[in-house]
Amino acid sequence: MTTPPRKPNVVLILNDDMGFSDIGCYGGEVQTPNLDRLAAGGLRFSQFYNTARCSPSRASLLTGLHPHQTGIGILTYDFGPEGYTGNLNHRCVTIPEALKASKYRAYMSGKWHVAGNLTEPTDAWPMQRGFDHFFGTIIGAGSFYDPNTLTRGNANVEHEASADPSWFYTDAISDDAAATIRTHAREHADQPFFQYVAYTAPHWPLHAHDEDIAKYKGRFDAGWDELRAARLKKLVNDGILRDIWKLTDRDPSQPAWTDAEHKAWLLRCMEVYAAQIDRMDQGIGRILKALEETGQLDNTLVIFLADNGACAEDIPETVTVDELVHKLRIAKAETRSGEPVHFGNDPNRMPGPENTYQSYGTAWANLSNAPFRLYKHWTHEGGIATPLIMHWPTGIAQRGEVRHTPGYLPDIMATILDVTATPYPSQHDGHPIEALEGHTLRTAFDRDAAERPPMFWEHEGNAAVRMGRWKLVRKYPLAWELYDMDEDRTELHDLAAQHPDRVADMARRYDEWAARCGVIPREKILELMKQQKTPPAFWEEEIVEEARKG
Secondary structure (H helix, E strand, O other), rough: OOOOOOOEEEEEEEEEEOOOOHHHHHHOOOOHHHHHHHOOOOEEEEEEEOOOOOHHHHHHHHHHHOOOHHOOOOOOOOOOOOOOOOOOOOOOOOHHHHHHHHHHHHEEEEEOOOOOOOOOOOOOOOOOOOOOOOEEOOOOOOOOOOOOOEEEEOOOOOHHHHHOOOOOOEEEEEEEEEHHHHHHHHHHHOOEEEOOOOOOOOOOOEOOOOHHHHHOOOOOOOOOHHHHHHHHHHHHHOOOOOOOOOOOOOOOOEEEOOOOOHHHHHHHHHHHHHHHHHHHHHHHHHHHHHHHHHOOOEEEEEEEOOOOOOOOOOOOOOOOHHHHHHHHHOOOEEEEOEEEEEOOOOOOOOOEEEOOOOOOOHHHOOOOOOOOOOOOOOOOOHHEEEEEEOOOOOOOOOOOOOOOOOOOHHHHHHHHHHOOOOOOOEEOOOOOOOOOOOOHHHHHHHOOOOOOOOOOOOOOOOOEEOOOOEEEEOOOOOOOOEEOOOOOOOOOOOOOOHHHHHHHHHHHHHHHHHHHHOOOOOHHHHHHHHHOOOOOOOHHHHHHHHHHOO
16 A cells, blocks of 8 residues: 655745845845755745735735735734724634644744734634744734743743843744754654744844844945845846846935945944844754754745835834834833833944844845835835745755746745645634635746736735736825836836726726725725824834825
């Protein structure tokens, strides 16, 4: 009697606020030997997309749906209407919930950020949504040395970080994931597993170890202008991008590197950002080692991607302790040793230590997203294009190849269900479930696949439709733009005026999709915020004001 092949394990690794071209195997300067190894032994995708923001991306990734369908229309703050309540609802099923039908165990290490209640376990917390193990944070951001909402299972364990001077969140995520893999091999060797590893690196605040920061001393001294051009050249040489796609202009709000002030501080910001990614890659190496030592690497599908494009948000020096600590709960006022934390991008204070809380700003985010336009929040390529690496020695025969097949987050669940031979349910725990929106990428494992169905995005009024080579995109509240992605992936030549019928057709399809998926027009969201007297958080002030002026 022939023993049927064992179902593959799946390790899904998501990082936070990283640009398209930061890691080594996607053109960047950051040393990522472990991610580079996965790329060399597997596949890189050149046209994969997220949803432009952390919570919506996580909701879409975990459910195979569009975020509005899951209850996460913007963030995990309640904007009132159905679809924007900031809580993962019961009209969706998560990957671990679905995989129970195939006898998978499920583990999670890292950032959750799809539940509105940050302190009390609810039916939107990980252990209630199919995971057998959870260690991480419920909130979406915070100190890497002493984060809020640190949770094990359903219990708050912030004391673990507070009591240990050597504790660091990126390391804790990596070590927990590696330990869980070894525990599974000892105690549940007869079952396959799904492991979700959700790093907060390199999301602000800029926190990193001195030894990691030191590795990048001088690496960015050429400045953002020269390095943006160098990244594009490497991406073209590696076959990820085409040589006919030209570099976008430097962000018009930013100076040329030669004219920039506070260069020592600016360089330190980028060095710390790179160190954050470096530390994550080191941890991924420990996860891969655990898979190897337990004999599971060959039959494990490892997937790596980012939740949105690089983040151009500045943390203003005027930001208040009340907003960060008490309202948003993404910071603590003091370090573990009792020192005050200094909030805001102060060029007189170098980032990295626990007593700082800074971000790296627009110009470096422009480098991180090179060669594309715009950033996190927006649906132009800089906001939604992500690296995607897939590595599975048993199931992917090709090594080191690039796939240009387009795809987006709902496809991840569809792919996982496909490779694990798991059916997508029509109901779960007595609740009817929305139909799966994603399409499997398994057909692209051997070669680039044929054209796929249209893809749609919306976040804060920013919207896009991708149909074959054409992309319709809008920076709210401006008009629709149209780009030929075969000829102009960097979105430099708006063809909307030349193709009004195509614009009208794609806009009509977008409206139909938005109505079906519960997308609320941005004007109504802004009106609700006004009625509720809800001031925008510091990272949304500029965006909301721009929309209101429009």
